[in-house]
Amino acid sequence: MTPSRILPVIVFSQFAGTSLWFAGNAVLPELQKSLQLQEGALSLLTSAVQFGFILGTLCFAILSLADRVSPRLLFLICALLxxxxxxxxxxxxxxxxxxxxLRAATGFLLAGIYPVGMKIAASWYSGKLGKAIGYLVGALVLGTAFPHLLRGLGATLPWQAMLLAVSILAAIGGILMYLLVPDGPHLTKGAKFDARNMLKVFQVRDFRAAAFGYFGHMWELYTLWAFTPFILTYTLPELSASQVSLYSFAVIAAGAVGCIGGGYLSQYRGSAKVAFVQLLLSGLCCVASVFILQEPYFIVPFLMFWGVVVAGDSPQFSALSARTAPAHLVGTALTVVTSIGFAITIVSIQFTGWLxxxxPPAHTFVWLAVGPLLGLLALRRLVRA
Structure with missing residues (x-):
């Protein structure tokens, strides 16, 4: 029987570790002033983290580290570093x-936190993986939003104090994961080093369907998160800096509702159907943005709804990937899919910044709908199954 502490500790540790992700974005105004950066600094800082994360996941996948080293030890080391x-x-x-x-280095080390946290969850919860990863990705969403909350509530605090608080939180998360979450009963060991492991997983057709659905989802997700403060500032110029931060936190954190709610629904409707519906709804939000971004009265509830559905399908894609991957390569499969997905986010963020x-901003975010459309086409196979 799984001890009751396991899931809460994994969720908190994932939240704590992933709060490092957008820590630079939360103190961007101070960094812009210190470094005399232009407005394009947002996409630059975000892409640096994404680029580091891609390199990290690529290295981890090639070396099959998540399948050869104790996941909780890997999580601890990466959280501390x-x-x-x-x-x-x-x-x-x-x-x-x-x-x-340094932001790229942080992204590199996040490769040992986010996908490895999912590997740890999969080692404990095989039958209810959609629900467990729903909580886990919900923690990722809250961790991503957390720096915005710190900034909104502590706008008068030095930005150095905010960065330090996030770092302490991440270190605590890594220590708790190592001390309180032993290797799970479903942990499969024995994978040998083979650079072809990361290619072998794509030989499974169902795994390819889950992976390509996830890739379409990633084209949209992080670009929306990265530009949420911009959208709020553009549509509601009367907002103060602290208000923009608090609204940004609310929009991004709303994704946790979609993740956890979708996790429970997946037990009755299946992960594929839940992912399909949420991806469809977020794609429709991309299209509707052409009209809503010109109506400031509706922008906050619209962004809140978009925040729920844009992230809510993510844990189900991860659950589908874990279930359809070869059992001895689950860690490698999750890592390589995550690596490719985040490579896509760099292209999307930079492309959106160029647009x-x-x-006009109101005509920009409709292009994010390309990702959900392609993801829905890939996911049809699993929905029919």
């Missing part, structure tokens, strides 16, 4: 190169 890299931004705030390198310089 990620916290250290985040703190070092305090000493590099006079150099844009230094800040970008914003060349067309």
């Amino acid at each position: 990620g916290a250290a890299a985040n703190v070092m931004v305090l000493f590099a705030a006079t150099s844009i190169t230094g800040v970008l390198i 914003l310089q060349n067309m």
